[in-house]
Amino acid sequence: xxxxxxxxRPPAPTERHPEGSAVIPPPQRPDMQRELMVRAAKARSxxxxxxRMQLSDQEIGRGRHVDHANxxxxxxxxxxxxxxxxxxxxxxxxxxxxxxxxxxDTQPDVQGSAARLMYAxxxxxNASLRQWARLHDRCLLNAGVPQLFGTQYRLGPGGPERQPxxxxxxxxxxxxxxxxxxxxxxxxxxRLRLAADPPAPxxxxxxxxxLGSG
Numbered sequence: 001x002x003x004x005x006x007x008x009r010p011p012a013p014t015e016r017h018p019e020g021s022a023v024i025p026p027p028q029r030p031d032m033q034r035e036l037m038v039r040a041a042k043a044r045s046x047x048x049x050x051x052r053m054q055l056s057d058q059e060i061g062r063g064r065h066v067d068h069a070n071x072x073x074x075x076x077x078x079x080x081x082x083x084x085x086x087x088x089x090x091x092x093x094x095x096x097x098x099x100x101x102x103x104x105d106t107q108p109d110v111q112g113s114a115a116r117l118m119y120a121x122x123x124x125x126n127a128s129l130r131q132w133a134r135l136h137d138r139c140l141l142n143a144g145v146p147q148l149f150g151t152q153y154r155l156g157p158g159g160p161e162r163q164p165x166x167x168x169x170x171x172x173x174x175x176x177x178x179x180x181x182x183x184x185x186x187x188x189x190x191r192l193r194l195a196a197d198p199p200a201p202x203x204x205x206x207x208x209x210x211l212g213s214g
Contacts, residue, residue: 025087027086027087027089028087028088028089029081029084029089029093030089030090032077032081032084032088032089032093033089033090033093034093035073036073036077036084036089036093036096036097036100037092037093039070039096039100040096041096042066043067043099043100046062046066047099047103064106067100067103067105067106068104068106068107070100070104071100071101071103071104071106071107071110071111072107072110073100074097074101074104074114075110075113077097078110078113078114078117082117082121083097083114083117083118083120083121083126085124085126086127094126094127094128095131098114098118098127098128098131098132098134098135101114101115101118102134102135102138105138105142108139108143111135111138111139111142112139115135115139118131118132118135119132129178129179130178132178133149133175133178133180134149134151134152136148137149137150137151137152138151138152141163145166146164146165146166147163147165147166148166148174149174149178149180150162150163150165150168150171151180151186153190159191159194160187160190160191162183162187171183
């Protein structure tokens with residue numbers, strides 16, 4: 001199976017989302033911003049506990065149901081508005097949409113559509129390149145293809161282990177192009193974060209381990 005996008009490299013530096021570089025006007029759809037943020041916030045605890053293998057089978061099932069419902073809402077938003085970028089829903093709303101897409105493993109068509117539309121939004125300066133890299137990696141792994149940026153993990157006997165990566169010798173160069181820290185540094189941060197109590201916010205680091213439903 002081919003990659004989610006016909007992509008040989010990340011967007012050029014001039015196409016990246018200028019995070020924090022300008023004053024952002026209020027979102028055009030604050031109602032949509034609130035809905036996305038509320039849905040992501042309600043699921044956040046489940047995502048964090050799943051990454052630590054702290055959920056029962058029943059709780060995993062309930063979390064999968066929530067993720068499926070959230071993906072359905074995102075499907076509607078994508079169809080009606082394209083990717084919900086910063087102008088539409090603000091930074092927080094766009095981050096919430098990214099997190100919902102990242103966990104939409106039960107609906108790969110929604111996840112793939114989100115990645116494609118988010119990539120175009122990155123080129124317009126309306127979405128985060130770093131977040132898109134994580135979503136792209138998630139889509140690749142769910143399609144049975146090695147990830148490109150090394151942002152997705154699984155839990156092994158010794159803790160988080162990076163999922164298979166395409167051309168690992170060039171991994172850090174690709175990560176730098178996407179605004180991500182070196183792979184070993186990111187893995188160290190992830191191990192510290194998973195050991196922390198209470199959990200640290202998930203949106204600023206490499207993704208939680210890829211565990212099927214989360």
